[in-house]
Amino acid sequence: DVKVTQSSRYLVKRTGEKVFLECVQDMDHENMFWYRQDPGLGLRLIYFSYDVKMKEKGDIPEGYSVSREKKERFSLILESASTNQTSMYLCASSSGTKNQPQHFGDGTRLSIL
């Protein structure tokens, strides 16, 4: 089974802090994704990566950056956290083959005070 592991289940940070969310997958997947989930809005794509050191903006990249130095690890960075970034953050990975599902981690519930 695919295992996608997010480093923290719950995180509380203060406005203006730099926040790092880490994600590791164990299936040698080429593609990795970061989403946020908010009530009534579904899952919205923040950034994705299809290879090491490659990144692409998703639908809502503002206020975020990402890093993919190794194939198995994809980090989401909030450069200066703000209260409107309080959300559930979900990491996913998928094979580079066409028509393959994404597999998700259990999410990080991030609160910015």
Next chain:
Amino acid sequence: DQQVKQNSPSLSVQEGRISILNCDYTNSMFDYFLWYKKYPAEGPTFLISISSIKDKNEDGRFTVFLNKSAKHLSLHIVPSQPGDSAVYFCAASAGAGANNLFFGTGTRLTVIP
């Protein structure tokens, strides 16, 4: 602009009866469709998928139907069980690049014992 829509935020069904969850999409380039199930405090779990060359795919109690002319897909769960109570997301992909998925906003299914 929401390219994948789930117009019913919630659905309640008696145990043993059929649950039908619906999803509409607007992008005619979508050729791969998926359903995910999400329990509270967990990440979405892949349930079933269908490619556009088919109009039906079945896996145990779960069947997905695709009507390309209507740009509509549905998930049937028969018989429904209390453990099926969760939020269900439909998603679609145009199958290019990193298999980016576009998600609906979710339908909360409650199966009443």
